[in-house]
Amino acid sequence: MVIYIKFGCNAIRRIPEMNEWTYSDFYLERGGNLHPFDYAKPTSLAEARTLLAQTAADGVVLAGGSDVLRRIEEEVIRPQVLIDIKGLPELRGISFSVHGGLSLGATTTISALAAHNDVRRHYSLLVKASHQLGSLRIRNRATVGGNICVALPQTDLPPALLCYDATCHLLGPEGERTVPLSECYKGTRQTALEPGELLVRVTLPAPAAYSYGAYHTVRQGGQTTVVGAAVLARRASGPSTEWRIALAAAAPYPLRAYEAETHLASAEPGAAMVEKAAELAMRAAQPADDIRASARYRRSMVGVLVRRGIEEVIEQLSGRGR
Numbered sequence: 670m671v672i673y674i675k676f677g678c679n680a681i682r683r684i685p686e687m688n689e690w691t692y693s694d695f696y697l698e699r700g701g702n703l704h705p706f707d708y709a710k711p712t713s714l715a716e717a718r719t720l721l722a723q724t725a726a727d728g729v730v731l732a733g734g735s736d737v738l739r740r741i742e743e744e745v746i747r748p749q750v751l752i753d754i755k756g757l758p759e760l761r762g763i764s765f766s767v768h769g770g771l772s773l774g775a776t777t778t779i780s781a782l783a784a785h786n787d788v789r790r791h792y793s794l795l796v797k798a799s800h801q802l803g804s805l806r807i808r809n810r811a812t813v814g815g816n817i818c819v820a821l822p823q824t825d826l827p828p829a830l831l832c833y834d835a836t837c838h839l840l841g842p843e844g845e846r847t848v849p850l851s852e853c854y855k856g857t858r859q860t861a862l863e864p865g866e867l868l869v870r871v872t873l874p875a876p877a878a879y880s881y882g883a884y885h886t887v888r889q890g891g892q893t894t895v896v897g898a899a900v901l902a903r904r905a906s907g908p909s910t911e912w913r914i915a916l917a918a919a920a921p922y923p924l925r926a927y928e929a930e931t932h933l934a935s936a937e938p939g940a941a942m943v944e945k946a947a948e949l950a951m952r953a954a955q956p957a958d959d960i961r962a963s964a965r966y967r968r969s970m971v972g973v974l975v976r977r978g979i980e981e982v983i984e985q986l987s988g989r990g991r
């Protein structure tokens with residue numbers, strides 16, 4: 670069987686004589702500028718672990734490929750081996766229980782996440798963020814794990830995941846460990862994953878009795894997030910409300926605005942509370958100046974988007990949104 674992978678104007682072909690379970694060579698079919706690399710598609714987690722351990726320095730994990738393949742095409746990275754994790758059953762699927770919470774396999778696509786009934790019912794902020802992510806074509810390919818591990822400031826899902834206190838489950842040569850998503854980012858394109866480690870799944874605690882979230886962004890050309898803010902409020906049984914605020918494209922990586930959250934939880938409700946929280950979120954932001962926007966613009970939009978999010982949430986909570 671010959672497998673073609675197409676991206677951009679290039680296509681690469683898998684040479685058929687190689688065994689499914691071991692590396693296969695890829696050759697450029699047309700287009701002419703890709704360096705050759707090996708391709709591996711492990712079918713068990715044990716096999717993936719071995720491969721990752723063997724190729725830690727030269728191997729690159731391939732999930733949906735919406736980022737990796739573009740970087741290979743642009744020669745930003747030149748992997749020796751591409752390790753395709755989409756065949757691993759342990760990385761697939763979404764499970765939910767009222768008391769246990771939500772578990773998202775790392776290779777869950779953004780489209781599958783947004784269409785899942787329990788996610789829509791109990792974690793609707795994830796759905797709102799998913800709907801903003803790229804085009805339908807991208808959402809059908811891009812995975813939850815890829816959107817986290819790519820570790821770009823402008824990614825859309827992590828702010829919502831941060832609001833839900835998500836935890837990353839990593840598997841590496843030393844076994845499995847968990848890291849809160851808030852501690853997973855070390856810089857742009859830098860995560861807490863050690864070489865040879867794989868993000869297996871992401872878990873979210875059980876949903877609150879009532880919660881409502883808002884995600885507002887400024888986008889460029891309807892695509893890339895120039896700046897974004899996720900706001901979530903949740904109530905257990907009593908009247909007290911817990912707040913979460915997380916920002917996109919406002920720092921080298923997705924970021925929680927802790928001081929703004931604390932302020933909302935303790936301040937007297939009213940316009941001054943909202944203003945102060947927006948100001949604290951602006952202070953937490955460490956935005957970059959780049960081709961899409963200036964740092965000054967981003968910081969000021971953090972204030973606007975956080976204010977808009979809080980106002981939407983307050984309005985909805987008074988009518989018991991979810």
Ligand SMILES: Cc1cc2nc3c(=O)[nH]c(=O)nc-3n(C[C@H](O)[C@H](O)[C@H](O)COP(=O)(O)OP(=O)(O)OC[C@H]3O[C@@H](n4cnc5c(N)ncnc54)[C@H](O)[C@@H]3O)c2cc1C
Pocket residue numbers: 729730731732733734735736737738739754775776801802803804807810811812813814815816817818819823824825826862866867868869892893894
């Ligand atoms: C046209 C276009 C529009 C886009 N628009 C948006 C947008 O609006 N919002 C947005 O957030 N993103 C956007 N993206 C970026 C991209 O689609 C997302 O970041 C996507 O979620 C990446 O997921 P993936 O599965 O395709 O990752 P891949 O490209 O397969 O991998 C991304 C990175 O994560 C690593 N990785 C993936 N999975 C794992 C794992 N389980 N364990 C360890 N490492 C792993 C890979 O090695 C690689 O370094 C866009 C991309 C394109 C091409």
